[in-house]
Amino acid sequence: MSPSCHLLFQHCSLLLSVFCKHSVFNKGVYLQGLKTLRKQSFLGNFTVTDYRVSQQLSLQQFGSMSETISRVRQLTEKGSKMEGWDDCWKAGLTPWDRGSSLPILCELCKEDALPNGYALVPGCGRGYDVLTLASAARVAIGLDCSEEAKKQAEQLRDSRGVPSQRAQFVVGNFFDFPFSQKFDLVYDLTFFCALPPESRNSWANRMKEIIQVDGELVTVVFPIGDYEGGPPYAMNLDIYKQLLEPLGFESFYMKNISDQLPPSSIFVRWKLRY
Numbered sequence: 001m002s003p004s005c006h007l008l009f010q011h012c013s014l015l016l017s018v019f020c021k022h023s024v025f026n027k028g029v030y031l032q033g034l035k036t037l038r039k040q041s042f043l044g045n046f047t048v049t050d051y052r053v054s055q056q057l058s059l060q061q062f063g064s065m066s067e068t069i070s071r072v073r074q075l076t077e078k079g080s081k082m083e084g085w086d087d088c089w090k091a092g093l094t095p096w097d098r099g100s101s102l103p104i105l106c107e108l109c110k111e112d113a114l115p116n117g118y119a120l121v122p123g124c125g126r127g128y129d130v131l132t133l134a135s136a137a138r139v140a141i142g143l144d145c146s147e148e149a150k151k152q153a154e155q156l157r158d159s160r161g162v163p164s165q166r167a168q169f170v171v172g173n174f175f176d177f178p179f180s181q182k183f184d185l186v187y188d189l190t191f192f193c194a195l196p197p198e199s200r201n202s203w204a205n206r207m208k209e210i211i212q213v214d215g216e217l218v219t220v221v222f223p224i225g226d227y228e229g230g231p232p233y234a235m236n237l238d239i240y241k242q243l244l245e246p247l248g249f250e251s252f253y254m255k256n257i258s259d260q261l262p263p264s265s266i267f268v269r270w271k272l273r274y
């Protein structure tokens with residue numbers, strides 16, 4: 001196998017691994033994910049059982065660009081980054097899309113362990129997490145800079161019969177969107193790692209600005225590593241601590257979720273103390 005085929009194989013393995021781990025027992029969702037991968041037309045002879053191979057994989061597959069990730073990088077780096085993300089959505093270049101929320105988020109919602117009121121999912125993509133968070137006691141708002149993502153999220157919401165008053169989708173830039181209230185909960189999954197490193201301070205300041213005192217920020221530290229370039233940009237827990245702690249965010253819950261997102265990803269809940 002040539003090195004480029006090997007990398008492509010690794011990337012396919014990773015995507016399928018993430019996907020299958022969540023939905024291997026859910027045939028409907030599983031087929032939906034498989035369809036997504038086929039649409040990206042690099043599935044080749046890949047079979048569903050190959051996902052096991054990927055459990056051995058290291059972070060390298062993100063640093064070494066597969067064709068899909070390389071294309072995402074090209075599109076999001078051009079003049080207008082917002083437009084680039086929309087182009088990815090229109091072209092079906094969404095390698096981050098797992099087809100469902102992380103099991104840990106579903107469990108916390110089931111246990112009613114997260115704050116009610118207003119929740120925001122920045123960079124919500126197809127909106128799985130918005131739909132998971134939406135409830136009678138919580139209005140969940142999904143923000144994405146892509147019109148196409150919003151369209152797909154609304155279609156998903158309507159197909160699931162979730163009331164639009166509980167799960168709202170808006171298009172805009174996280175850094176300057178005029179929200180009409182502060183949030184009790186913000187859930188960031190693969191949004192922070194999609195942003196260029198020079199936006200990190202602005203990301204943290206914006207979180208401080210839009211979250212109520214005593215409100216909660218949930219971050220998923222992923223993908224953990226030290227490679228160059230992105231998106232996704234390599235993450236580690238210290239990056240978050242250095243940005244958030246001086247602003248009054250205190251972590252009170254950390255869980256390794258390697259079983260849900262490779263490798264060694266950490267689910268962290270922060271409370272805004274002041």
Ligand SMILES: C[S@@+](CC[C@H](N)C(=O)[O-])C[C@H]1O[C@@H](n2cnc3c(N)ncnc32)[C@H](O)[C@@H]1O
Binds near residue numbers: 098
């Ligand atoms: C890596 S994707 C993650 C999507 C989703 N959170 C998920 O896990 O499936 C990042 C998302 O953030 C959106 N995005 C990027 N920059 C943004 C910005 N400044 N404001 C709002 N959305 C943005 C992109 O359109 C894309 O849908």
